[in-house]
Amino acid sequence: MADITVDARGLQCPMPVIKTAQAIGKIDSGQTLEVIATDRGALSDIPAWAKDMGHALKEEFQADEEYHFVIQKS
Amino acid sequence: MTVHELDTGPEEAPAAEAQPEKEKMVIIAASGDLDKAWPVMILATTGAAYGMDVTIFFTFWGLSILKKPDAGITGDDWRQRMMSAFSKGSPNKLTLSKLNFGGLGAKFMKDLADEKNVASVQELLELSKTLGVKLWPCGMTMDLMGLEEDDLIDGLDSPAGAGSAISLMKEASISLFI
Numbered sequence: 001m002a003d004i005t006v007d008a009r010g011l012q013c014p015m016p017v018i019k020t021a022q023a024i025g026k027i028d029s030g031q032t033l034e035v036i037a038t039d040r041g042a043l044s045d046i047p048a049w050a051k052d053m054g055h056a057l058k059e060e061f062q063a064d065e066e067y068h069f070v071i072q073k074s
Numbered sequence: 075m076t077v078h079e080l081d082t083g084p085e086e087a088p089a090a091e092a093q094p095e096k097e098k099m100v101i102i103a104a105s106g107d108l109d110k111a112w113p114v115m116i117l118a119t120t121g122a123a124y125g126m127d128v129t130i131f132f133t134f135w136g137l138s139i140l141k142k143p144d145a146g147i148t149g150d151d152w153r154q155r156m157m158s159a160f161s162k163g164s165p166n167k168l169t170l171s172k173l174n175f176g177g178l179g180a181k182f183m184k185d186l187a188d189e190k191n192v193a194s195v196q197e198l199l200e201l202s203k204t205l206g207v208k209l210w211p212c213g214m215t216m217d218l219m220g221l222e223e224d225d226l227i228d229g230l231d232s233p234a235g236a237g238s239a240i241s242l243m244k245e246a247s248i249s250l251f252i
Contacts, residue, residue: 012190052124
């Protein structure tokens with residue numbers, strides 16, 4: 001279970017990335033954040049953002065047309 | 075300057091260097107078309123989400139994005155007044171570069187965006203301020219088009235010129251002209 005969850009369901013590009021960036025500012029290094037999105041762009045945008053920002057993408061899965069990403073803050 | 079101030083200078087310098095400087099992104103927004111203003115605001119807010127120091131430099135018709143909805147007819151010269159009458163500006167009045175059909179196309183695009191939950195230019199503009207994006211109106215084009223600071227929305231940086239834009243772009247890792 002992640003420390004916080006970002007519910008970006010229904011939001012379109014660029015909002016899932018922006019909401020994720022805002023949320024990661026609220027957790028400490030080592031803590032995790034789960035993003036749930038429905039925007040197809042998020043499938044590549046969220047992993048790209050995490051990689052570029054140096055955060056680890058711990059988990060990525062799809063369930064019921066929803067994309068889940070678990071990111072650990074660096 | 076006192077001797078004391080001179081002495082503290084070198085001690086403060088390393089502390090300032092300890093904070094790594096943020097990468098910079100600059101966008102020159104030169105168009106008042108809805109279909110160009112949108113990507114400007116999407117990329118600017120995303121750049122901020124990437125932890126970048128983002129500046130948008132609004133020039134020529136790009137200034138339309140920053141106009142207050144009630145700016146009305148602006149300028150003293152009849153040519154400025156005529157241009158402002160036909161190009162009202164503010165995010166909700168921007169038109170499409172193609173298939174605008176007297177505003178119908180722009181309305182269709184905005185309605186579709188609304189239905190699909192795509193953030194509007196207005197929303198992204200507000201968000202960009204929250205994220206610390208710097209919004210620079212171009213001083214020369216403001217003068218050319220008869221726009222005063224009062225005609226533009228609040229929360230902008232002081233009007234700047236091409237020199238400031240070049241100076242920023244020289245250091246920026248991403249520079250875009252849209």
